[in-house]
Amino acid sequence: MKRTIILTGLIIAIASVSSFAQTVVKKSTKTTVVKKTTVASAKKVSxxxxxxxxxxxxxxxxxxxxxxxxxxxxxxxxxxxxxxxxxxxxxxxxxxxxxxxxxxxxxxxxxxxxxxxxxxxxxxxxxxxxxxx
Ligand code: HEC
Known part of the structure; x- marks a missing residue:
């Protein structure tokens, strides 16, 4: 019984770490894209x-x-x-x-x-x- 709880806890912990990592990756990709757009529009005359x-x-x-x-x-x-x-x-x-x-x-x-x-x-x-x- 104890083992199952520990195991489940471990799985949840691993799952949340990996989804957190994914969020970070997604966020950083987004930031880069936004920055590029800002620079491009600042320079560009229509x-x-x-x-x-x-x-x-x-x-x-x-x-x-x-x-x-x-x-x-x-x-x-x-x-x-x-x-x-x-x-x-x-x-x-x-x-x-x-x-x-x-x-x-x-x-x-x-x-x-x-x-x-x-x-x-x-x-x-x-x-x-x-x-x-
Ligand atoms: C009567 C002749 C004349 C007309 C009409 C004229 N220009 Fe000029 N333009 C000049 C001269 C002469 C200069 C150089 C002025 C100087 O040496 O400071 C000049 C300079 C300029 C410059 C550069 C200014 C600088 O300080 O380097 C621009 C930009 C310009 N003209 C745009 C225009 C536009 C746009 C129009 C129409 C709306 C126009 N010009 C109409 C004679 C004219």
Whole structure:
């Protein structure tokens, strides 16, 4: 009788240890997956925003002074993309610059200001420009 109780106890103990171990394994797998997703979404700018940015550029006056691969009045967008990494800070800084206009970074010729444009739209255009590399 005693033996059976001890044996049963042992089996329960082994079973719970092994299921605990499984839970730990499952948990750690989950954590890894979550981390990966977070890193990926922090870096990624949506492809939809980039495509919209490209179309917005074409609808506005941007292409009368800029081309993707050659300098016209303003710098080539390829060169802008090379100069600035695609970071949130650069999206914001360049959005402000497009709104305010101005000169001094690429030469003495100023960019015209764009106060009437929606900043969210300008940001998409900047996201498109900085994706060109
Ligand atoms: C009248 C001509 C003109 C138009 C129109 C124009 N740009 Fe520019 N852009 C320039 C010039 C010139 C520069 C360089 C300014 C400088 O040296 O600081 C420039 C610079 C830029 C830069 C880089 C800014 C920096 O500080 O490095 C971005 C990004 C940009 N333009 C985007 C746009 C977008 C988006 C539009 C349309 C909404 C636009 N530009 C319309 C002339 C223009």
């Amino acid at each position: 492809a939809v925003d980039i495509e919209e940015g490209k179309q917005l550029l074409a609808k506005n006056d941007c292409l009368s002074c800029h081309k993707v691969d050659v300098k016209v009045v303003g710098p080539a967008y390829n060169d802008v993309a090379k100069k600035y990494p695609a970071t949130e800070a650069n999206y914001d800084a360049l959005t402000k610059k497009v709104i305010a206009g101005g000169s001094g970074v690429w030469g003495t010729v100023p960019m015209s200001p764009h106060p009437a444009l929606n900043p969210a739209d300008i940001k998409k255009m900047v996201e498109y420009i900085l994706s060109l590399k």
